Amino acid sequence: MSNYENVLPLEERGKIRQDTTLRILSITVVIIGTIVAAMYILPYYILVIASVGANIYMRPPQLFPLMLKMDAFVRIITNPGFNIWIINSLIYSICITLGMLAICAPTAYALSRMHFRGRTQLFWLVISMMMFPLVVMYVPLYILLAKLQLLNTYPGVILPLIASPYVTFFLKQSFDSIPKEYEEAAFIDGAGRLYIIFKIFFPLVRPAILTVTFLQFIAQWNNLAWPLFAATSPTMWNLPLAIWNLGWSYTRDYWIIGAGGTILFILPLIMFVVASETILRGIVVRGIKG
Amino acid sequence: MRREIVLALTMMMPFLILSAIFFFAPLIQGIIISAYKIGLPEDKFIGFGNYQRMLKDHIFTKTLINSIVYAGYAIAGVWVSMFLAWYFNSKIMNKIVRFRKFTLSAVAIPFLTSWVVLGIAWNWVMVVGSGTELAGFAITGKEMVTGGSVSPLADPRYSLHTCGLIFIWAGLGYNALILLSGMGSIPKEYYEAAELDGATGFASFRYITFPLLKPILTFLSISALIWPFQQGAFEAVAALTYGGSGWASSNTVFYMARQAVAGLDFGYASALGIVTALMVLAISLVQYRILYGRLA
Numbered sequence: 001m002s003n004y005e006n007v008l009p010l011e012e013r014g015k016i017r018q019d020t021t022l023r024i025l026s027i028t029v030v031i032i033g034t035i036v037a038a039m040y041i042l043p044y045y046i047l048v049i050a051s052v053g054a055n056i057y058m059r060p061p062q063l064f065p066l067m068l069k070m071d072a073f074v075r076i077i078t079n080p081g082f083n084i085w086i087i088n089s090l091i092y093s094i095c096i097t098l099g100m101l102a103i104c105a106p107t108a109y110a111l112s113r114m115h116f117r118g119r120t121q122l123f124w125l126v127i128s129m130m131m132f133p134l135v136v137m138y139v140p141l142y143i144l145l146a147k148l149q150l151l152n153t154y155p156g157v158i159l160p161l162i163a164s165p166y167v168t169f170f171l172k173q174s175f176d177s178i179p180k181e182y183e184e185a186a187f188i189d190g191a192g193r194l195y196i197i198f199k200i201f202f203p204l205v206r207p208a209i210l211t212v213t214f215l216q217f218i219a220q221w222n223n224l225a226w227p228l229f230a231a232t233s234p235t236m237w238n239l240p241l242a243i244w245n246l247g248w249s250y251t252r253d254y255w256i257i258g259a260g261g262t263i264l265f266i267l268p269l270i271m272f273v274v275a276s277e278t279i280l281r282g283i284v285v286r287g288i289k290g
Numbered sequence: 291m292r293r294e295i296v297l298a299l300t301m302m303m304p305f306l307i308l309s310a311i312f313f314f315a316p317l318i319q320g321i322i323i324s325a326y327k328i329g330l331p332e333d334k335f336i337g338f339g340n341y342q343r344m345l346k347d348h349i350f351t352k353t354l355i356n357s358i359v360y361a362g363y364a365i366a367g368v369w370v371s372m373f374l375a376w377y378f379n380s381k382i383m384n385k386i387v388r389f390r391k392f393t394l395s396a397v398a399i400p401f402l403t404s405w406v407v408l409g410i411a412w413n414w415v416m417v418v419g420s421g422t423e424l425a426g427f428a429i430t431g432k433e434m435v436t437g438g439s440v441s442p443l444a445d446p447r448y449s450l451h452t453c454g455l456i457f458i459w460a461g462l463g464y465n466a467l468i469l470l471s472g473m474g475s476i477p478k479e480y481y482e483a484a485e486l487d488g489a490t491g492f493a494s495f496r497y498i499t500f501p502l503l504k505p506i507l508t509f510l511s512i513s514a515l516i517w518p519f520q521q522g523a524f525e526a527v528a529a530l531t532y533g534g535s536g537w538a539s540s541n542t543v544f545y546m547a548r549q550a551v552a553g554l555d556f557g558y559a560s561a562l563g564i565v566t567a568l569m570v571l572a573i574s575l576v577q578y579r580i581l582y583g584r585l586a
Binding site: 022025026029030032033034036037039040041042043044046047050056057061063102103104106107109110111114115116117119122127129130131132133134135136137138139140141142143144159160162163165168193218221222224225226228229240241243244247248257258261264265268269271272276279280283284 | 294295297298299301302304305308309311312313315316317319320323374377380382383385386389390392393394395396397398399400401402403404405406407408409410411412414415417418459463464467468470471516519520521524525528529532543546547550551556559560562563564566567570571574575578
């Protein structure tokens, strides 16, 4: 390197020195990024290796599995209990997400596009609902569900979460950002209201709807607190609640817990890989985790 | 016009009915229940008794202080995430696109993971990192001998602060993504003008990026302030430490849930919930005032 510098003209030498600085800076940036990424991958890595047979309780701990043993996954897949919990999780997340879309989207449309008296007040009602943390409502909701004989039923777990102010607010904001001219043009051409909603409006808001679908599905798939209150019998548990209960029980099978945890986070991970753009944008627009 | 309001109300009817049954009715019922001592042979009306009990309840005080400590950690996390966002927004990082996307995804992934998974995973990180005695306990099944090193999540002296640090870790991606989008919307001309004046690197961050990000930082800080009183924090505490050891790391919401689910003291739990809700409501009102100017 120094040989070059002596031969080359002055300005070229300066350029090389600048290049070297840039290279050192780039390497530093990459090293920092690698350390940060490692900090985030480490817990997941330990979870996964424990689920395929590494004994992390050994001293010194095994940080690589000596051989891949998928027995824990086989036991989970073939265990009727776990099957029920996985199916429950799917039922809860799919039904709650679809229910939210079916109920909150029309509300958001009416709040965004229709003109009637009391619209502002209704919007403030939605905002005031957002100011209460939902978790403190779980105790009276639990009593209400018990009175309605809905405790430990699918409707009892699904219905209370459907009327979500967060989803309504998010969709209303997205609907507001779509120019009214498109619909007005169609209206002047003589299109009916339903035609306008389904053929013109709906395709325009598809990104927002997709964002809500992904984020709410993941949030409900991960939901621990609400099933803890509403689903008291083990046959109604969802996967997070079941694994949580296994984790704090007196006889723990660490292998099974690791495998269950892996299954629990693998689905959101797949969804993130498939639709990372949608999900990242969704996180940015509003944390609608509830 | 008349048809319009009928149509609008029809569209909103399911939402209004469901929120009346499952939001406003329980809200009112919660207020009513908080004035009772629920139990056998019958519920007893005690007025403000539950609230008076709260004043003398040192566990409530403890959990409230814990919640405030968590809020402090969450706000510190917002500041850490600002530097992370600055790092992601740097020129060099923007040149290595694939590396940037990978790192950003790694940082964002805890936001999409259940706290149950994070709880198990972090407990095991602690097991790997320390806790030889815990390991011996798990393998041999013999009684644990005190005096050795245990997992910081299980140690009453450290569990609160360990949880706080894990909360920073988990929230970093979410905060950084929001700040990144805010940084993206700052016009490039500002930086070019500053560069002409000789401000580069940290100086341009200090005098351009930071002042322009202040509204977002305020929003994130207030969100961080209410975070310990919400569902996410409840799940985090429940999954990481189960509030332990003792009540060392539990927040108010976790204490409320324990009173209801384990203690079956629904009156007291409702009172705890209402006090929590009022605190969050007060902070939210301040937030809306700051964000949208005067409150409508």
